[in-house]
Amino acid sequence: MAFKSSALIRALSLVALLAIWQLLALLVESRALPPPLEVFEVLVAGVKDGEIPYHIGITLARVAASFVLAMAIGVAFGIAMGRSKGLDRFFDDWLILFLNIPALVTIILCYVWFGLIEAAAIAAVAINKIPNVVVTVREGARSLNPDYMELAQSFHIGGGKTLRHVILPQLFPFVVAAARSGLALIWKIVLVVELLGRSNGVGFQVYTFFQLFDVASIFAYTLAFVAVVQVIETAGLQPLEARVNRWRR
């Protein structure tokens, strides 16, 4: 019953949003705000001729590459800084610096230094995300339960087993938090990277449509991409989290 009514409320809210959009489009009657149906037609056409899947695929590949890179480096640094006071002191100011560099600056510098190449694009996105991952994971590494570390040490289970079965499970909630906010941040930055220096991907397309003043296509790409990201969140991250948290009461 509770589920049914919450689904109903969600459906109603979606319909309301579409209605407002339609109403505004009728009122404004301009190319700047195409009505929902027109956007839907552009979307269907784009999916049919393969344009939208192609560019979303390219963008997703960049998101995936930068995401994996940022998570791997961020988690490693986060653990190291959370466990070692010396390393924490050494890298803390670097962290503050990188946290505060605007994404746009990193992107431009990467393109200037390494050229308009794929590696520069992915590195720029990863560099933007790494500091956030480090901060979140470091918090987790600082709060590791010393009882469990003593257990691992007194039974001599070894470094590899300790990392995999004692440390990482404790860090998991922090890694998931970093991954969630990471995905949201990364795909937005990837679009900027594509706009500034790539010749394909959703960001590039949006920029092209901006120059053509084709707002319907911009809407179509945005909606398609948001849908894909939502699917990744519900079909990928959420079940993974549920599986790893199954021991919780």
Added chain:
Amino acid sequence: MAPVTHLEIDIRQKSYPQVGRAPAHLALEGLKMTLQGSEFVCVLGPSGCGKTTLLNLIAGLDEAYEGRIALPLAPGGRRPVMGYVFQNPRLLPWRTVVENIELVLSPEQIRSGLVDELLAATGLEAFRHTYPERLSLGLERRVALVRAFAVQPDVLLMDEPFVSLDEPTAQRLRLLLLQIWKDRPTTVVFVTHNMREAIQLADRIVLLSPAPGRVLADIRVGIARGDRDDTADIEAFRDRLIRENPALYREL
């Protein structure tokens, strides 16, 4: 060369440095004791006398002390294996009972069937795949006991493993411990502040002073193991202990 089977402890001094406004603390000073192979020794002392500190030093968790601890040499000259039953069970909540036990075992030990044997002996078979948060404290303590025995320790350290259980449960676990230990003898250092528990379990009781802990008395429990089910014998021994060692009564 015959393997060295005894555990020799000679701690000149163990202190904890000052932290913030908490002053430095001298935990142990001039503490000497020797345990023979497969001997069950209870270390009895008041709260805060450094009993847990002593176990952590033996376990190698803390190396910042003056003195020497010589562990028994295991057969074949390998490093002696330690089993540690902590005061709280310290089971990893994200691993089931059997996963918690297998975490500390080698692949050969996992294959050997010893875990099944121990789980059966402790009545834990039904909880094999249960997560610790669903177990009662008494059951968690059983798992911790099985985990420590499953490594086939040369030295078994136990830190008040039955504290904060109701007395019947604690008593069941003590008998279980004695049963497992009889089948798989090993040198045991069992820390407690419960005199009756010490008399029931130990070959020998080592009495520690308040901090800084040192040995006040070393008492052989002269009751045959078969007669210890009789509480009257234990009470009589306890009365005699208190009479002969007035310090005991003062401290506990």
